[in-house]
Amino acid sequence: MERELLLECQRNDRNAQRKVYEKMAGKIYSVCKRYLKNDEDIEEVLADTFYKIFTKISQLQNPDIFENWAKKIAVNECLQKLRSQKMLHISLEENHMVSSETVENISFEKDILGLLRFLPEGCRAIFNLFAIEGYPHKEIATMLSISEGTSKSQLNFARKKLQELLISQHI
Incomplete structure (x- = not known):
């Protein structure tokens, strides 16, 4: 600028x-x-x-x-x-199943950023903060008032869910 x-x-x-x-x-x-x-x-x-x-x-x-x-x-x-909106609730117990039908509806969005919207709000935020914005887990934990372990767990959950979505779409 x-x-x-x-x-x-x-x-x-x-x-x-x-x-x-x-x-x-x-x-x-x-x-x-x-x-x-x-x-x-x-x-x-x-x-x-x-x-x-x-x-x-x-x-x-x-x-x-x-x-x-x-x-x-x-x-x-x-x-x-x-x-x-209380959408940042972080829980590994949440069962967020995405049907293959839903994913097929986004065939035009064949990239990870397009698939991010299928992640639960909390783990999507952590994935964005860590993988895209580059924040370390310690800073994410402070920002979201969670433990570093929760941040790491949610990142792993997000990665696994994205991997499943990518495999289901053969991307």
Whole structure:
């Protein structure tokens, strides 16, 4: 992101904010879609994320890390949304069976990110945080108020479930 554009955003320049939104909306939307299933929730979190970006942009010390900073805000907003809906309940006992019929309906989504939506909310969040965002288990445990062991168990559960889905689709 251009330094001057970010400085203009810090001065609450609406045109600069619009340009930043246009450049980043797709990327932030993709982050939100990895965590949330409901389009209305995604749109709400997208709006909340940009609100927070533009109200906190003066705290950004290094404009070179703007994109990562913005994505981190989006992740935190998604987790907050899941917590508020009590969808972040983590349990290995949950039986989340996915029928082959359901999976066949997503034949156009033959990638892991497309299959993530079939994971339970809690383990999908942990998979995203660990495998995609790169957070260590200790930090995930702190973020989600769970133990490191639970984080590791849920990651393994997510990997096994994704592997089953991939095998069933011959991907």
